[in-house]
Amino acid sequence: DIVMTQSPLSLPVTPGEPASISCRSSQSLLHSNGNNYLDWYLQKPGQSPQLLIYLGFSRASGVPDRFSGSGTGTDFTLKISRVEAEDVGVYYCMQGLQTPPVYTFGQGTKLEIK
Amino acid sequence: QVQLVQSGAEVKKSGASVKVSCKASGYTFTSYYMHWVRQAPGQGLEWMGKINPNGGSTNYAPEFQDRVTVTRDTSTSRVYMELSSLRSEDTAVYYCARELAVTGLDIWGQGTMVTVSS
Numbered sequence: 001d002i003v004m005t006q007s008p009l010s011l012p013v014t015p016g017e018p019a020s021i022s023c024r025s026s027q028s029l030l031h032s033n034g035n036n037y038l039d040w041y042l043q044k045p046g047q048s049p050q051l052l053i054y055l056g057f058s059r060a061s062g063v064p065d066r067f068s069g070s071g072t073g074t075d076f077t078l079k080i081s082r083v084e085a086e087d088v089g090v091y092y093c094m095q096g097l098q099t100p101p102v103y104t105f106g107q108g109t110k111l112e113i114k
Numbered sequence: 115q116v117q118l119v120q121s122g123a124e125v126k127k128s129g130a131s132v133k134v135s136c137k138a139s140g141y142t143f144t145s146y147y148m149h150w151v152r153q154a155p156g157q158g159l160e161w162m163g164k165i166n167p168n169g170g171s172t173n174y175a176p177e178f179q180d181r182v183t184v185t186r187d188t189s190t191s192r193v194y195m196e197l198s199s200l201r202s203e204d205t206a207v208y209y210c211a212r213e214l215a216v217t218g219l220d221i222w223g224q225g226t227m228v229t230v231s232s
Contacts, residue, residue, distance in 0.1 A: 048224060055218075090158075096216065102175055106158075
């Protein structure tokens with residue numbers, strides 16, 4: 001099975017400052033079609049998770065452009081250009097490449113405001 | 115509007131089974147896969163399985179293969195997740211979430227709390 005490893009696990013950030021979360025997979029998530037099957041989700045306190053980024057870099061509908069995803073193969077990054085108070089929560093990466101389909105999440109990164 | 119509405123909280127005894135439902139509305143039910151993800155108290159997200167409502171084919175995580183069954187009813191736009199042989203470690207919030215092939219799990223249900231007591 002593909003193992004997803006996130007870092008850091010805790011991320012205190014000052015509002016207005018940038019933030020970056022790393023996600024590494026135990027196997028390449030790059031499909032032969034050129035897509036990386038890697039999503040990013042945010043779970044705000046007391047809420048269901050919400051989709052931020054799919055296929056490594058595509059922003060989901062309604063997601064502010066301060067969120068961006070990058071990377072390929074086994075190394076991926078979620079960046080927030082300027083953190084706002086509403087960005088607090090736990091961020092998860094998830095792979096969807098494994099065949100037969102088995103999806104796996106990273107451990108989660110808790111972003112808090114300093 | 116597009117939404118997934120799940121059934122209410124459940125309390126079950128160890129060894130019993132639980133069946134959670136997820137009703138879809140606001141979109142073409144058979145055009146999106148439906149996933150089930152769970153979250154134990156204070157823990158991370160754990161993928162359990164998915165179903166293609168168009169045909170009913172399923173895929174399950176290996177750790178749940180023997181205990182979970184996901185089904186759908188196209189007449190009512192509902193997906194069901196049944197977990198058997200419950201144990202205390204199955205106490206968690208269970209979420210359904212839809213996916214339009216490889217574009218991420220874009221709509222999530224509100225979650226259903228399942229508590230397993232001995």
